[in-house]
Amino acid sequence: MSGIPAFDRIPGESADVCLIVEGCYPHVAGGVSTWIDWLIRSIPETRFGAVSLVTPGEGRTARYKFGPNLVRFQEIVMGDAPPAAARWRARRYPAPERLATLLVEFVRRGELATLAAILRLVNDERQPIPLAVLDRGDHAFAVCREAYRQIMPHGSFKDFFWAWQALMGGLFAVLKAPLPAARTYHTISTGYAGLFAARAAIEGAERVLITEHGIYTNERRIEILMADWMVDTVDQGLAIAGRRTDLRDLWIMAFESYARCCYAACDGITTLFGENQPMQRALGAAEARLVVIPNGIELDRFGTIPPAPPEAPPTAALVGRVVPIKDIKTYIEAAAHVRRAVPDAQVLVAGPEDEDPAYAAECRELVQRLGLGDTVKFLGRVDVRQLLASTHVVVLTSLSEAQPLTVLEAGAAGRPCVTTDVGACREMIEGSPDEDPESERGGYVTNILAADEIGEAVARLLTDAGLRERLGANLRRRVHRDYASQQSADRYRRLYDGTLVPKAA
Template identity: 55%
Template sequence: MPFLARPRATPPEADVCVIVEGCYPFVPGGVSTWVDWLIKGHPHLTFAIVAIVADTAPREPRYQLPANVVDFRCLPLHRPFETASCRDAARPEGMEEALADAFILLVTGGGLAAFQRLVRLVADPRNAFTIQTLMVSPLSWRLTCRMYERLMPHASFLHFFWAWRALFGGLFAVLVSDLPRARVYHTISTGYAGLLAARAVIETGSPAFITEHGIYTNERRVEILMAEWICDTVDKGMDLDDGRVDLRDIWMQVFEAQALICYQACTRIVTLYEDNQRLQRALGAPGERLAVIPNGIDVARFEGLPQAAAEAPPTIALIGRVVPIKDVKSYIEAAAILRTRFPTLQALVLGPTDEDPAYFAECEACVAECGLADTVVFTGAVNIVAYLSRIHVVVLTSLSEAQPLVILEAGAAGIPCVATDVGSCREILEGRSDESPGLGAGGLVTALVDPQQTAGAVGRLLGDAAFRHACGETLRTRVRRYYASQDALDAYRRTYADLLQLSGDHAARRAS
């Protein structure tokens, strides 16, 4: 499939437009697998897909679009520009000040009302805005200077300039891109995907809703705190009352502003587990719109798989992409600790290695440094089912997760898990607070970035076959009872039906 900015022919109106950022159909696993499952699970509905990507580089799809997808387009957040033709145009008096005010209001928590002002300004034909005029023109330069003076004049202009372009270049792309026609808009995160859904609500009146797997804003916060490429330019010392903001503050303010806009625009706000709702409320989500629909898997796909033989070499597996947020290095270090007790240990890493080549190289160096060349195996992308019968324990060392499908799939196969205390991992392994009767432990939960604790938990399971079997069977029972695919599909079928009815009522009012 070629990189597609927009379809050549005008596509029909879809029942649902799914908006994704940085995943489907180009990145395998995780959320992408869920999106594919969702669309295929509703063959009676038609879908449009907007895949938000970083740039215009060619991308190879990893999924074939289902037959009920009638519109697919990519929305690149950043693209190269020809600057020679980007000159000032005549615009209404006071427009620049109004645009700057709208941006300030948006960044400082103005929510959907501030975003609506911005949408109207950009859509107004009298202002003659294009992505070029917003990014590479005398107007864009003056706007950048205004924002710098009003947001952080005490800091480095150079650093602010590039941060502004990175953050707001994506916003501008969302504001000027063509919207697919749909009766309902379904975003899979806040961020830029959430902004596009909010814009659809403003411009079309159609309802939108969100399904959050992980809390996008929280994941970005982790990345920003860890980012070495964001320069700290303000020295506040020990002064807790210093109100000056730095670049990290600006980045976080923008992502929090995006979340608030999305939540206020969405009719329903769905997440995978209850603890996420605490974070959603803290970011401004109206409590009466919140709902939980857990991930579901095809349990039957994993039935009948043989268990790993007790006499086989002890085998553990991290199932996921080799990227920093999965903290593969902690898994490797835990394997090094475990091998002193289990000399024949096999530690598999089942998942793509090409998403972050630099991090993969660091992981390979860690394997070499720990002398684990015969222990740790990077398989690349594989059919997970083909490996499950070899695995005694599945291990997850992620820094952030939502409701990991890999734990559900391992559980369906009767394999116990060791997981960090992120997302719904504890809920899956230990049971929800309202689980009745309580089933018990399906594995063990550890602290983040703690190879020693991870190794201890895995060692307990590997060293006690009876305990390992009991945990695996408990997890199997819990997954069958609470995380079946059909239950989740039924919940989304009802949600879509409700919102399509709402969309129809709105269209009828407009026509009358």
């Protein structure tokens, strides 16, 4: 296995802020990774460290150039424990039933005190339990068997075993990995990154923070409900009450508990827009710790992009990863409507396809099946500024988003957008409640999975230059007024120094 080499430019010293990220920066290009890169560059006086949680895999390379104030970096590979050495297998560890009971309690309730008890047990100074023993072998199997008895005794043990391995593999990886020295730990999601931050709080961190773009638990819930490999394996019988736990229940319950624990550990809980906060409150986030910090954009980079040249064909573009949560298939179906109204239209997909190659292949097959080969083009990763220079309308069909940078970039360049009604998109396109959404809109907001509605809105903008220019100008004004990079960076400075959200008592 090869990954991105670790480095430490300040050995023996604490970083100012340790960023904790899962599944993105620096090896995956996308909105969250771009935001992290922006954050590090925008506060150059702060010494950042970064911990990247990754799954086993070959050939990870950095997609972003590390700045001079990123002084420390390490990866934690989850679910990749080596086989237990014979000397470890021969030792006697605490009874599996004890660890299983703590883990089950944690998966059900997500209490910080329970995670602390698990941490003490697996990292006991007198006899720590090696990761290899926790992850595989007789002890791990006994823990899994007891957890199955307590959680899902009526379901398939085989399915439970693999789900438990995945859920606990990540948990144990973040409990056993080295904790880099920092004054503040800042996680960019709940999930396993959030558990690593919670561990830092347990071990005495001065300050622990979270910034959520999308709500991790909500995005995982969507993926779990969409997963066709996850079948119901529990016979619910004729009971009306007391529904038995099934595999989907286990996954959702675990991720919600991980979120509860993370929120309990954090001194500041930030998100990009207010509509995320009810979901945070529902999982225990304390009101006094909640704050909104919108994304910021470097206006000079995008505000100077000229209009598309007159000779450019009518062009719509979606900038994003080719993955199910972005719902590229609905975008392709919308392209069929666009082509009927605008025969010479170009409908572009600009984003990497390597995260979910099977889904990307399905998208390409759908293009061929609908006869859209001359209309829909997959560009891969591109320079967004160059793309916008020849684009008339930017489209986003996601099932879940936070405050997508692609909309801000398009707006700064004066390009109107068509987006689904997810995250902060309506607020970005139509403005705050005191603005008139009709006269001041910067595009159109549609339902999710609504290919005809999306296609109609795109076609309307491609065929009416006056409307397109007016809506693009509206969005440009809103982005310049509300989403400037410096405003956002200054709020993060205040978050780090404790003046924005005082440390929890």
